[in-house]
Amino acid sequence: DAGVTQSPTHLIKTRGQQVTLRCSPKSGHDTVSWYQQALGQGPQFIFQYYEEEERQRGNFPDRFSGHQFPNYSSELNVNALLLGDSALYLCASSSRGQGVFGEAFFGQGTRLTVV
């Protein structure tokens, strides 16, 4: 079992550009959540996808959008990049059926640098 895999591992973009980050959940998981972790901070919840729909959303602008595919993998898209979007983006997968009793497994993250 490969666990949660994210790609790419590192990315450098210019202000104003758009970026797409990818996540493959752990085998057997159907729910994907995305978090932003700025340097020296704890992760902040961006949104969660289940059954190809956004189910919950944190306090992030509409520039942040996502998608979930039928195979449960997910993408995070960020438009009009700002310097403040530089962060480690973490993907977590879990099983909806287990509710809070199910453990969220995290990927190693994508380090996004906006210059």
Next chain:
Amino acid sequence: AQSVTQLDSQVPVFEEAPVELRCNYSSSVSVYLFWYVQYPNQGLQLLLKYLSGSTLVKGINGFEAEFNKSQTSFHLRKPSVHISDTAEYFCAVSYLQGAQKLVFGQGTRLTINP
């Protein structure tokens, strides 16, 4: 609004000494509590979790935590630390109505000195 406060941003400890990392949360509803560890350049790994039942929870790598509802705390402890415990530790809460949406604290950097 729900929030998590980790009272110490950095904790230096000598090897084989005990350590306590403090975590307080604010909530008016039932919560589920977690501690995660993050090693350099890696994602988060679950150390332990409190869902219900016994307030003393044991996790991996010799860590344990105690849920105190009256003090809204969930402090993490280890009786004897090792160099390999050097990492960032995050306390997190999840709420009954927000299954699997985690609210994290700012993190505590644990540094073990030989």
